[in-house]
Amino acid sequence: MKLTRHLLRLLALLFSFAMVAAACGADEVSVDVGIEDETPSGDSDDSEASGDTLTMAIVAPSASDDLAFTQSMIDAIDALDRDIDLQVTDGTFVVDDAAAAIRGYAEDGVEVIIAHGTQFGGPLSEIAPEFPDTTFIWGTSSDTQGLDNVFAYYPAADEGGYVNGVLAAAVTQTGNIGVIGPVEAGDAVAYINGFAKGAEDSGDVNVAITYTGSFSDVALMAEAAQAHLSNDVDVLTGSSQAVVGAVGVASENGVAWFGTQANQTSLDPELVVASQVYHWEVVLEEMLALRDGGTLGGEAFEVNLENGGLEIEFNDGFELPDGARDAADAAIDGIIDGSIDTGA
Amino acid sequence: MSDFFTMSILVATVASGIRLATPYLLAGLGETVGQRSGVLNLGVDGVMQLSAFFAYWTVLETDNLILGSFVGVGVGLVMGVIYAVITVVLQAQQGISGIGIFLFGLGFSDLMFRRQVGTPKPANQLPDVPIPLLSDIPVIGEALFEHSWLTYLAFAMVPLLAFMLRKTTFGMNIRAVGENPQAADSLGVSVGWTRTYAILIGNAMAGLAGAALVLELGIFQPNLTAGLGFIAVALVYFGAWRPAGVMSGALLYGLVAAVVLQWKAQGIIPRSASDIAAMAPAVLTIIALVVLAGRVQAPSALTRPFSRH
Numbered sequence: 001m002k003l004t005r006h007l008l009r010l011l012a013l014l015f016s017f018a019m020v021a022a023a024c025g026a027d028e029v030s031v032d033v034g035i036e037d038e039t040p041s042g043d044s045d046d047s048e049a050s051g052d053t054l055t056m057a058i059v060a061p062s063a064s065d066d067l068a069f070t071q072s073m074i075d076a077i078d079a080l081d082r083d084i085d086l087q088v089t090d091g092t093f094v095v096d097d098a099a100a101a102i103r104g105y106a107e108d109g110v111e112v113i114i115a116h117g118t119q120f121g122g123p124l125s126e127i128a129p130e131f132p133d134t135t136f137i138w139g140t141s142s143d144t145q146g147l148d149n150v151f152a153y154y155p156a157a158d159e160g161g162y163v164n165g166v167l168a169a170a171v172t173q174t175g176n177i178g179v180i181g182p183v184e185a186g187d188a189v190a191y192i193n194g195f196a197k198g199a200e201d202s203g204d205v206n207v208a209i210t211y212t213g214s215f216s217d218v219a220l221m222a223e224a225a226q227a228h229l230s231n232d233v234d235v236l237t238g239s240s241q242a243v244v245g246a247v248g249v250a251s252e253n254g255v256a257w258f259g260t261q262a263n264q265t266s267l268d269p270e271l272v273v274a275s276q277v278y279h280w281e282v283v284l285e286e287m288l289a290l291r292d293g294g295t296l297g298g299e300a301f302e303v304n305l306e307n308g309g310l311e312i313e314f315n316d317g318f319e320l321p322d323g324a325r326d327a328a329d330a331a332i333d334g335i336i337d338g339s340i341d342t343g344a
Numbered sequence: 345m346s347d348f349f350t351m352s353i354l355v356a357t358v359a360s361g362i363r364l365a366t367p368y369l370l371a372g373l374g375e376t377v378g379q380r381s382g383v384l385n386l387g388v389d390g391v392m393q394l395s396a397f398f399a400y401w402t403v404l405e406t407d408n409l410i411l412g413s414f415v416g417v418g419v420g421l422v423m424g425v426i427y428a429v430i431t432v433v434l435q436a437q438q439g440i441s442g443i444g445i446f447l448f449g450l451g452f453s454d455l456m457f458r459r460q461v462g463t464p465k466p467a468n469q470l471p472d473v474p475i476p477l478l479s480d481i482p483v484i485g486e487a488l489f490e491h492s493w494l495t496y497l498a499f500a501m502v503p504l505l506a507f508m509l510r511k512t513t514f515g516m517n518i519r520a521v522g523e524n525p526q527a528a529d530s531l532g533v534s535v536g537w538t539r540t541y542a543i544l545i546g547n548a549m550a551g552l553a554g555a556a557l558v559l560e561l562g563i564f565q566p567n568l569t570a571g572l573g574f575i576a577v578a579l580v581y582f583g584a585w586r587p588a589g590v591m592s593g594a595l596l597y598g599l600v601a602a603v604v605l606q607w608k609a610q611g612i613i614p615r616s617a618s619d620i621a622a623m624a625p626a627v628l629t630i631i632a633l634v635v636l637a638g639r640v641q642a643p644s645a646l647t648r649p650f651s652r653h
Binding site (some may be wrong): 062063065066067071091178183184208209210211212213214216217218219220222223224226227228229230231241242244245247248251252266267268 | 347462561562566568572606623
């Protein structure tokens with residue numbers, strides 16, 4: 001009995017650990033063990049600006065090539081029309097590890113440090129004031145935390161969601177559309193709410209929404225998609241890194257899929273209809289221009305359809321019904337001119 | 345709620361529950377064998393992650409699902425050898441060693457994925473294999489007999505392992521070294537080798553569980569298991585160290601999760617209660633464990649290293 005009690009205590013600890021592991025996946029991206037592409041070296045000679053070269057660093061929670069959140073920022077830096085010396089620390093699942101990396105880059109004299117994860121806001125509020133000459137860029141967040149050397153960024157994910165919803169209403173034949181989300185928070189909920197409103201504004205359709213409760217449980221996402229299919233759904237969409245499981249179900253059953261955060265066409269070139277893609281470079285250019293003028297932070301920026309920070313990328317391999325593309329273009333125009341309310 | 349009780353929805357929900365239960369069952373059965381020999385392995389989740397990656401990578405490169413499954417088992421066996429050396433030969437503390445194996449599996453599978461694959465790419469998925477005649481039975485045929493061959497294998501392992509543990513000399517040796525290793529040793533049973541074989545069986549099945557998970561999905565992500573291996577360890581306690589009990593636990597867990605997903609899809613569970621409902625399978629399992637706590641007896645020598653001195 002004593003042993004059983006001990007084991008049950010151990011088991012309770014085990015459950016707690018499993019829950020923490022699952023919950024830690026609940027932040028935009030995967031549960032990764034920290035592996036650095038390049039680490040702060042402590043040797044400032046390597047990272048100091050040479051000529052017009054701008055030294056930048058990204059600290060991000062998931063892999064640089066995750067086809068989603070982190071990759072969107074890496075791609076954005078690549079798209080900037082500047083000479084940049086970039087260092088990356090990705091896979092910082094543990095916030096304390098990210099904090100150490102952010103501080104390390106700041107101590108090394110890196111001029112612009114991007115803390116790419118909402119969860120990094122806590123340590124950033126402590127580190128940024130200690131390095132007033134460094135620009136910190138933090139997202140996704142609409143709040144600079146009152147710091148003069150912090151820029152913030154966030155996506156109007158509801159806008160692309162709305163456009164995808166308009167397209168989904170045109171594509172569905174059963175009138176039933178399934179949506180799978182992770183946790184009802186962040187840009188996932190903005191995308192999903194926008195998607196549902198876009199679909200419902202465009203036709204007599206039923207939009208069923210399932211939140212699995214996990215950003216990382218791929219199997220659960222797949223079964224959530226299966227549950228939708230058993231209810232006669234013929235169009236699916238979803239948000240979070242775990243949607244790859246749901247895309248697999250869509251592929252297996254020949255069901256159309258709409259993506260967000262990154263272009264997900266490569267997951268199924270025949271069934272992915274369109275993807276909302278983040279282009280952070282639009283707001284990064286503005287931030288760096290302000291920095292050039294002496295403003296190191298203090299403003300928040302939104303990427304949206306109007307400023308080109310959000311883009312709907314269509315898959316040419318999917319044949320849209322007549323009028324669907326026009327309806328999507330009209331929705332984009334309506335959102336930009338303010339005549340359409342995405343429900344945000 | 346009325347839609348839930350239509351035949352097609354009920355069939356789909358049961359089939360979903362069985363799919364979800366399969367990796368839990370395979371991993372839980374393997375862990376049962378290990379624990380009956382007195383060895384606790386908290387590294388199941390890490391073994392599953394490593395096996396899942398290598399099975400996925402194999403299928404991605406070769407399109408051969410059978411080979412991918414064997415690779416998953418092979419990776420499990422390799423990890424089993426490592427764990428046996430640590431816990432049987434070196435007699436390290438089992439709980440900490442298992443956590444180490446878990447962390448290694450989590451990190452190394454992630455590293456390998458980044459280096460060898462990088463971006464998620466779809467691979468072949470396990471096809472459903474309807475069992476002739478049985479799959480034609482109205483209603484239950486579709487729910488029970490239209491699954492992948494790994495699902496059938498998982499459920500077939502239940503009576504096989506029960507028979508092995510209860511009726512064979514090897515199985516009785518496993519139970520003996522798990523209950524009273526000194527007595528077993530005095531009767532000429534090699535405690536070390538018996539535990540080693542049990543560990544290898546357990547890890548091979550954890551490897552197969554990882555392969556079943558990833559090949560059912562057809563894609564890999566870092567931390568694919570999302571704590572599944574830890575739940576499998578819990579299900580061994582739930583099942584009172586009996587294969588049939590573990591199967592009951594795995595099915596309960598899978599079916600509850602499937603019902604919750606179905607109710608969410610139908611709007612029966614409101615979105616405001618969505619996150620709470622997602623915890624239902626784990627909460628039910630914990631409640632069952634608490635209820636069973638005073639009624640089941642763990643192997644007496646569980647977690648205790650064996651030494652003649």
